[in-house]
Amino acid sequence: MTQSSSSRLTSLDAVSSNPVAEASGGYHRPLSRRHRVESDLRLNLVSMIDVVFLLFMYFLLTANFTLGEEVFLIDVPQTQQAGMDDPFELPDRPLIIRVATIGPGEADCAIQIELPGLEPTPTFESLYRRLTDHQVRPGNTTGLFMTDNPIHIVPTRATRWEHTVETLNACLRAGYTNVRLIQPGS
Amino acid sequence: MPRARAIQPGAAKVRMNLTPMIDMTFLLIVFFILTSQISNVEVAEEINLPAPHDSVSVDPEEDHRMVINLIPDAGDRARITSMRLGFRTLAFDSAGRAELRDELLAAVAADPTLKVDIRADRQAAYGEVYPILRLASASGARRVDLVVAATLDQGDLHEEGQP
Structure with missing residues (x-):
């Protein structure tokens, strides 16, 4: 009787110290000796990769695609109609x-x-x-x-x-x- | 009996989670569709743009423009072998120039505010580029812009450093 109660206490102590069991909202499952050594705590990478790629796409699409190019703006002279020239204006020598x-x-x-x-x-x-x-x-x-x-x-x-x-x-x-x-x- | 299931004899069941792979594939497809279109229209990688010192060039405007890429010869970069206009490649001869002129006139007729960007290699001879400059300015386009590589000059550093 005493032996069985002490073994039950040991088992409960092991469960309460297991973070997985605590995270599962108080559901205590008796753990084997093997589970006591290797923790079942895993990180789900799938959702993180999804989010990272979505962010990657967002920054790619919102980035500027000019790829480091600039321009020299050159206005093309529009054809002037007859009579538009100022007769008193001196011609500029280029x-x-x-x-x-x-x-x-x-x-x-x-x-x-x-x-x-x-x-x-x-x-x-x-x-x-x-x-x-x-x-x-x-x-x-x-x-x-x-x-x-x-x-x-x-x-x-x-x-x-x-x-x-x-x-x-x-x-x-x-x-x-x-x-x-x-x-x-x- | 979970333990009994864990040590079940026989071939191991290897499962592949396809969901993230499909997600990634679709994202890559979207990415390549978007970037390939842009690169075909605006960027010709064969062209090594001039990069003037202390340049006063400005950022290109995001309005309607036509980009003419003058593709140099791989051996003699002073010579131009072809012209790339959007997705089309035109020969750099009298027939190609006539075709380019028609394209420009049609584009200006459709949009009188059209601007033309000319991308030429830094090694290209002026005698090769000039006929295209003439064509672009004679087409009635509002402006002809010469594309250069952006450089970070000392002036830019000072401007950025100022509060």
């Missing part, structure tokens, strides 16, 4: 910039601003500085060109596209607004 690729490297190009007395500019940074120096603005005594003065970029047929775009970027960066790419020169 500033012509010639660009030629002279080697395989990224910096191998020759840039020439068609202005009397100007040496060819070796880099796009120096082109930008010259364009800024010759811009009409308060306090600048060497200013020659308004920001809306037309600039015509004239690459050669063999000029690489990256050099053409770099020239365009230097002009726009200097603040000029009327920049055009012209038919390739010789």
